[in-house]
Amino acid sequence: MSDRLRLGVMGCASIAWRRMLPAAERTPGVDITAVAGRDPDRTERFAARFSADPMPDYAALLEHPDVEAVYIPLPNALHREWAHRAMRNGKHVLVEKPLTCCYRHSVELVAQARSSRRVLMENMTAPRHAQHKVVERLVADGEIGALRSFSAAYGIPPLPAEDIRYRPELGGGALLDLGIYAVRAAVRFAGPGLSVEGAVLRTDPETGVDTSGAALLRTPDGVDVHLAYGFEHAYTSGYTLWGSAGRITATRTAAPPPELRPELTVERKGETRTIAAPADDQDSATLAAFAAQVRGQESTAGHQAPTLRTARLLDAIRAAARPTAERPERRPR
Ligand SMILES: NC(=O)c1ccc[n+]([C@@H]2O[C@H](COP(=O)([O-])OP(=O)(O)OC[C@H]3O[C@@H](n4cnc5c(N)ncnc54)[C@H](OP(=O)(O)O)[C@@H]3O)[C@@H](O)[C@H]2O)c1
Numbered sequence: 495m496s497d498r499l500r501l502g503v504m505g506c507a508s509i510a511w512r513r514m515l516p517a518a519e520r521t522p523g524v525d526i527t528a529v530a531g532r533d534p535d536r537t538e539r540f541a542a543r544f545s546a547d548p549m550p551d552y553a554a555l556l557e558h559p560d561v562e563a564v565y566i567p568l569p570n571a572l573h574r575e576w577a578h579r580a581m582r583n584g585k586h587v588l589v590e591k592p593l594t595c596c597y598r599h600s601v602e603l604v605a606q607a608r609s610s611r612r613v614l615m616e617n618m619t620a621p622r623h624a625q626h627k628v629v630e631r632l633v634a635d636g637e638i639g640a641l642r643s644f645s646a647a648y649g650i651p652p653l654p655a656e657d658i659r660y661r662p663e664l665g666g667g668a669l670l671d672l673g674i675y676a677v678r679a680a681v682r683f684a685g686p687g688l689s690v691e692g693a694v695l696r697t698d699p700e701t702g703v704d705t706s707g708a709a710l711l712r713t714p715d716g717v718d719v720h721l722a723y724g725f726e727h728a729y730t731s732g733y734t735l736w737g738s739a740g741r742i743t744a745t746r747t748a749a750p751p752p753e754l755r756p757e758l759t760v761e762r763k764g765e766t767r768t769i770a771a772p773a774d775d776q777d778s779a780t781l782a783a784f785a786a787q788v789r790g791q792e793s794t795a796g797h798q799a800p801t802l803r804t805a806r807l808l809d810a811i812r813a814a815a816r817p818t819a820e821r822p823e824r825r826p827r
Contacts, residue, residue, distance in 0.1 A: 498525045499785040502561035502585070504552050504576055506531040506540040509590065510567045513749070514617070515544050517777035518565075523785045530555035552576060556583040563788055565617070566590060569658040570665025574599045577614065581606050586613040586788045588781070592674050595665045597805040604798045613787045613794060616801045619780040620675060620748055621682060625756045625771035629683070629735070632742055632769075637760055639739030644684045645720040646676035646734075648748060649706075649727030659725065660701040667703040668724045669695065669808060675748060676721040677811070678804045679733045680711060687714045688807060695815035696724070706818070709811045721811075739763075752778070 501524055503510055518524045530549035531537035541548035549555045555564065556579060563586035566576050574594040577587045587607070593600045593616040607614035633641070649672065653659055659666040680688060693709040706724025713719070731748035734741055740762035750756050752775035757768050786792035 496525075497789065498523050499788055500525050500527040500560050500562050501588075502527055502549070502555045502558055502564045503529040503544075503546070504555055504564055504566045504580075505568045506533075506536050507567035507590075510565070511540065511543075513777050514565065514567065514781070517775065518781055519544070520775070521778045521781045521785070523789075524781050527560050528555055528558050553579075556580055556585060562586065563588065563613070563784070567617075569661070570595050570670055571663060573665075574603065577603050578606060581610050581612045581614065584610075584612070586784075588615050588617050588784045591616050591618045592665075592670050592808070593801055593805065595670060597802065597809045600802055600805045604802065613784065615780075615784050615787065615797065617780060618674075618678060618801065619776040621678060621800070622774075622779045622783070623747070623750060623756070623771075623776040624774040625744060625747070625750075625758065626682065628758060628769065628771045629742055629744060632758070632760060633683075633735060633737075637740050637762060638735055638737030638742055641684070641717050641735055641737050643718050643720070643736040644680055644733065645722075645736070646679045647722045647730050647732065648672040648675045649722070649724050649730045651728065652725055660698070660703055662702045666701070668705050669707055669812060672723040672725065673707060673709075673721065673811065674804060674808060675731065676723050676733075677709075677807045678800060679747070680719045680721060681800050681803045681807070683733065683735055684711075684713050684717050684719050686803060688712070688719060688803075689714075690807060690810040690814045693811045693815040694818045695812070696726075696818040696821070699820075704815075707811070707815060709814070711807070750774075750776075752776075 526544045526546045528547040529541040537548045564580045566589040577589045580587045688711045691710045695704045695707040698705045708722040711719035732745035734743045743759045746756040755770040
């Protein structure tokens with residue numbers, strides 16, 4: 495049998511169809527072995543598209559003898575149970591972001607992975623893009639001087655009413671869906687030790703999920719961090735590092751197409767210049783890293799730390815949040 499990672503897919507999710515399974519097809523060392531879903535016809539079509547075995551349900555996928563790892567793109571509230579069951583069945587797990595809906599559950603899963611010697615990875619692909627290393631190098635080279643302020647904003651327009659993100663019982667809401675990107679970027683660029691100083695959260699009275707929010711954080715050494723996110727906004731996905739001598743802004747940081755060279759803007763001494771970062775395939779890179787960890791070719795040490803730091807801050811933002819004022823307009827239905 496080949497040494498390629500034999501992946502089972504749990505649920506015929508949009509993200510799997512549009513991005514992750516096409517990325518798996520172009521990732522050396524990964525095979526899509528089986529796909530499980532709740533609707534047999536849909537699962538059949540989905541599996542046929544990726545030349546995989548259709549499976550009648552998620553539990554059956556975990557019994558598939560050839561599947562050694564599962565990719566879980568289920569609604570957020572189902573991540574914990576199915577990642578747990580998959581590891582209990584001896585499978586390695588790549589689970590969509592957020593790993594679970596709260597810090598405590600994520601810590602439990604990470605502990606299970608460690609004790610059962612399974613690889614457990616949150617499918618947070620954005621941080622793997624090469625553009626962020628370019629930003630780090632610019633900062634290290636002194637382009638902005640000392641970091642004073644970090645801001646990030648992630649927003650999308652309203653989604654169809656039936657979207658899982660509007661279902662509280664499925665772990666919907668903008669904080670877990672989009673706020674997570676802003677927090678994860680802050681964890682990377684403002685460093686560990688972040689604390690939440692205040693937050694607002696808008697909850698849609700019809701659905702009961704949070705549809706937008708903002709948070710103010712700070713670091714122990716005096717950097718302030720401003721985060722905003724929501725699904726009531728024009729598209730945006732970026733961050734700015736503002737230092738004592740300059741500013742760097744990245745604007746295409748959620749899911750830049752693999753062929754795109756994202757532009758970084760550097761403002762310094764009254765001049766603005768644009769740097770084209772390398773194109774990168776962050777989805778394929780994540781799958782390749784997962785496969786390499788399963789095969790023992792890449793260390794798993796420390797890779798959970800940003801996931802857990804982010805989860806802890808997401809909990810803290812929710813706990814600190816005060817409601818925003820009600821808006822006059824309603825989401826279109
Ligand atoms: N990494 C990224 O960049 C990224 C981007 C987008 C989304 N995501 C994450 O991926 C996950 C899925 O998002 P998505 O937009 O792809 O959602 P989606 O299209 O609604 O897919 C979710 C899948 O879960 C299954 N499912 C099981 N129980 C369900 C229930 N009660 N209601 C609805 N679906 C149920 C369904 O598959 P079957 O019916 O076939 O079983 C469904 O296709 C989320 O965790 C999201 O945060 C990540």
